Amino acid sequence: MAKYKNHILVCGGTGCRASQGEEIVQNLGKVLEENSLENEVQVVRTGCFGFCEKGPVVKMVPDNTFYVQVTPEDAPEIVAEHLVKGRKVERLLYTDPETQERVSESKDMGFYKKQIRIALRNCGFINPENVDEYIARDGYAALGKVLTEMTPEAAIKVIIDSGLRGRGGGGFPTGLKWEITRKVEAEQKYVVCNADEGDPGAFMDRSILEGDPHAVLEAMAINGFCTGASHGLIYIRAEYPLAISRLKIAIDQAREYGLLGNNIFGTDFSFDVELRYGAGAFVCGEETSLIHSMEGLRGEPTVKPPFPSESGYKGMPTNVNNVETYANIPVILLEGAEWFSSIGTEKSKGTKVFALAGKVNNVGLIEVPMGTTLREVIFDIGGGIKDGKKFKAVQTGGPSGGCLTEKHLDIPIDYDNLLASGSMMGSGGMIVMDEDDCMVSMAKFYLDFTVEESCGKCAPCRIGNKRLYEMLDKITEGKGTEEDLTLLRNLSNVIKDTSLCGLGQTSPNPVLSTMENFADEYEAHVHDGKCPAGQCKSLMQYVISDEKCIGCTLCSRVCPVDAITGDKKEPHLISQETCIKCGACYEKCKFGAISIQ
């Protein structure tokens, strides 16, 4: 039986495969055989190393040497030098751009490990249904420390000094919120966890609750101690059944251990948590709506002030924080404010979790320090755009955010930079779009969502967004006019300025930011009746080429509306009046005779 002493890992990510990764594997195999090493060294293809700019990459195990920009022709040298003589192939090592020194191990490459997991520290590591594993990872130690060794004021000061800001999107300083709630005098106060994650394409909070539910419970108890609340509520959408079941298990286990309940850690502090289910309304992510929904009322926002910190659930001071914000709290209290504030940018500290989705190779859940650029996120961690297409835009902040383009790729991501670029942090959804995505349709998609989700309380949001949607629809149908474009912009600004809550105040952002960044695309729809991305069905047609069509009749048989006519072995024709542009014929044609125009 072969017992391998060494392994050569070759990146099999899409980017590296495209640059001859497969040939490298084959050449290495060949050279190993020539040297009779095939039973001692194994070549293995791996997933993406997240280092695509320097690809293809090859990693030698067990000594962890990392070679970059390897070509198939380098195989003999790697085998002869590294494996036979035991010397590193210097010219293939990564050169640190700052020190100009060659770095051999990936762990020494600043470039390589772009992700730091703070909020996700236990996700994918511990068994979320076992409190023992959480405790073994220092779980509940922060709560113990705060309860027995600190005053509420001192703990709040740590959170303030850490610079932690609300991860739900707005970015309000968390410590300050706690302090405000603390200062209000009341018989009863409440601590709420906002787990009503509603942005399309966002699943950060769900993953944290499913992977590390105790972290949220611990942080809520700490919050209760700091603000003077004994009752915690988690508002979670009923469509997250696994998160709910794991939270329930976690709450039971914490109660059993006395980590929730009366006299926690032998002190006179008591705290318990209960779950409240939401029906999945987007507006209930807004804290006043959320509170009304928990009270059994309609999920509608009310004017702030008074803020929930002063008058919230049942008219009592209520501190609402988001799941990811809570997940950061225990670590900050254990590691200290200075440590946390050393990560990130001047005004945005720590890390942010993003749900990277869309047309990107490595779709996933990532956590990067604030200040990481979009380019690093999309091209290094995300492994670039799918199918070698061209990057067009990235949508951050969901229906409240905007799209960012090529020119924004090198901006360090933080709350303030994203706002300045016409988007926002939001809760962390990040949807990548390529050249095939039409920006007008994208804006329409989000407006469709907003129209559905508007609670209908205030007129600008209820009526205004509907009108925005209709105008966008008209434009994608090719019926838009120059006037519509002006109206679209004006109405957007009015909705922004006059809506009652965050939903309406931000809902025109997708329209405004696409109009700003892709004005030419709007004009192409309106003036030329063309959709440059080829996505708007009304503005395109399927056409059969007379030369390529052999008259196999397959297309006419799959057409659901009988729009295709023609005799056997004769070129066919699509009636544009009847065609519904379903694309069935296009997919079925074996001769590439049908094209989109």
Add this chain to the structure above:
Amino acid sequence: MSKVKSLADLRKMRDELQTKVSLREKSDNPEKLVQVKVSMATCGIASGAKEVMNHMIEEMDRQAIDAIVTQTGCMGFCHAEPTIEVTLPGNDPVVFGHVDNKKADEIIEKYVIRGELVDGIIPVNYETVKENKNE
């Protein structure tokens, strides 16, 4: 289980539990136990993680391999679900992606039993905050 009454209690408990969990953190653990963690968040389960987990438990049981198979949360590699992490005694954890029953068999046969690597390894490209400092 008794209640945690003080911070000292918790620390004692943590130290005891750590030796149990440390299999996963220390590579020089002498025990001959194979650790398998299956990423079981909604996304993983939707792509078939549950079946793979059951399959691995049965298969390793059948082959009398001394192993612990546990579930864990999202590892973040949505593009390669279901994902599993395998830690052989004395080795660093290795993450495999796109694991179906067939791939699971290959991993057991080649990696777990013979120590050979298998195509489809996912390089872990993040650091996790180190705790246990403020004692």
